Amino acid sequence: MPNTYYQDKTVLITGGAQGIGLGMAQAFAEAGANVVITDKDEEAGQEALKRLKGQGLEVVFIPCDVSVESEVQVLLQQVEEKYKKLDVLLNNAGIADPFVGALQELDMAVFDKVLAVNLRGPLLCSKYALPLLQKAEHPAILNISSTRAFMSEPDTFAYSASKGGLEALTHSLAVSLTKERVRVNAIAPGWIEVGEWKKESEKYTPQHTEQDKEQHPVGRVGLPQDIAEAALFLCSDKAGFITGQSLSIDGGMTVKMIYH
Template sequence: MIMKDYYTSKVVLITGGGQGIGLGMAQAFAEAGAKVIIADADAEAGQEALARLKQQDLQVTFIPCDVALEEQVQDLMKQVSKEYGVLDALTNNAGIADPFVKPLQEMPIDVFDRVLAVNLRGPLLCSKYALPLLQKAAHPAILNISSTRAFMSEPNTFPYSASKGGLEALTHSLAVSLTAERVRVNAIAPGWIEVGEWEKERQRYTPQHSKEDKEQHPVGRVGMPEDIAEAALFLCSDKAGFITGQSLTIDGGMTVKMIYK
């Protein structure tokens, strides 16, 4: 880890931190000394994540929250305020991860609405209600977890792609809008990140990647949550104090490689 102990005494909130990339970031921030709050709508995943990190003597708490629901987000921030009184970094990671839906002519519109509610409305609500806590920090930061699917698509992924495209725009809009509040806002757009070993127990699996899978990436492998976590540690720190309104693609080079099949 490149920033060991940097986050000592700092408070970091990670939505969707119960599994996958969110859990990877929660562990990294906690190992760097932060007091980490995991917020997740999946209570099973959240409790497992809490136990997993507590076993490593890390400072972590879990608060159930569906980020699409304004009252739950308000309650989340009230609990954070009561317990810590400040927030150094907010990582908007919670999202409906499965990008595939039925073809357009068959897709119920409520599927589209739910994905945008969690993936786009959620980060806006969390940023809004976290702002008073962020303003109390010396170097406050918001980090949005977007996706390379904001820039490229497979068939029938329009709710997810639209939500992540919106999150990219929300990132630079918030960055410009929150300058007076001293809050930097950036995004990470992950590519193929293998989360099999970071899932909750009953969904966990051992990853197996073919030669073709690996060769899609110029770096020669599929990504891991640790790859995202290392960048998150940097972007949420004052070491990145001259970076705001930006999106960092972390995909092993996959989106810049021309693939003919």
């Protein structure tokens, strides 16, 4: 896809200050988009802004907690004031730590918070983004789910449930927004290494064992760029016949039988 495909298009990325979100922000900005990053972590947001603007990219940062309806309303009002429309909404914000402890010790406040951010957040953002998406020629919503929507480790109740719900929300939105011409899809990442895409105080150098690599048929752990490349395609009119779908990007890990 030419780097100018997204020229003059506006892209909103929730949770865009670090990790996969930051990788997508860079990719869409490099493709010519006006990128709006939103994130609850203002420190990370300012660092992301400095990082991307230092590369000559068009990016703005607006702080927002996507689980709070009033903050989401203000966020979209600010996007409208600056850009008038929205071409792409990337629902990426989420509480990433999947472990919440044993069932008998589960803190329901933690469970509720994970669902509020990971599931309620995408719904709120989609709701308030819709009037701006309707002004775009080829509007698209992309939800960042997880392969944990389909498989689990022990004690990941909240995260797995939220991502499973996001998968269902994806096809529900897709069939509900047909008259509004909005395509809605999801990407379910597997193991994506984000150590070099964290804010400065949390950066680390990845250390992967041979066993880590061998768990993936492609022979390596994933990178934010792997998700970004797919997002660029799914949100473009090149994918105009694709809606309500979920693409697992995991290096083949979830289809490999592992006995060790």
